Amino acid sequence: MTNDTISKSAVHLVLAVNSIRNHITVILGIDNDQYPLWVILFTNHAKSNRVLHQIIKPKGGISKPPSTDDEKELWETFDATVLQWIYSTVTNDLLETIAEADTTAMKKTWNRLADIFQDNKNSLA
Template sequence: MADNQKLHPAVTVNNIRNFIPLTLELKDGKYESWSELFQIHCRPFAVIDHIIPSTDSSSSTTSSDTNTVKDANWDRLDAIVLQWIYGTISAELLGIVHVSGFSAQEAWECLNNVFHDNRHTRAIHLTHKFTNTRLDDFPDVSAYFQELKNIADQLSNVGPKVEDDVGHRFE
């Protein structure tokens, strides 16, 4: 092994599902939760800049040999982060965001666009679904309230907050 080369912490992750236990689905409205969990995971493993570029412009001039090693390490880590993304999304989303040659950042931005580009339409649909959810469609009150909570969570991910008749927010 080359002297002074340390194993990057991201390389030690054997199973991303141990850290991000939910699978992002197109229809479940959990994008914000998934995104937050993913970012939290990336920070201690020092790869957050693979999905959210650093605004730090202080780059030092180095020799071409050092740049080649850095590029190889960057590419390797980027592939690991891309594997994490692909390993935590549904097959349906994978079909949408998987493009040969995509970087982790490009896949991340594509997912963001999938969930945020149609916000207004999703908000209208979810508001309609929330308003038309009826108790008699569920086996008990607990299941009914759980469904209302799920729809309210999805609505909060697209913007508008759901309020009851007396102004209490479902968040």
């Protein structure tokens, strides 16, 4: 969560996305080199829906943790939504590599994708 309280309109923005693939048309796969483009599309979409903090640490690296049950529930809803967006925009092979029970969008999934594609980039160089 950010230090600012998320308004109810932000919840509607996130939950109003019926098909993420209408917004992120690139399907990320382990064998393609579209990771940089996918990241641009994904982060722009997350920013426009006010959930960028779910995948990228806020400037300064510190965000205020949810303090009330309502804030925690809202954070978990945002996180699950962003996870679904990620899962819906990768190939099945990549999904099998990154999907994990009880994970978060940023900590495991987003960062794991970065590790996979950054390692591949270094290997190719």
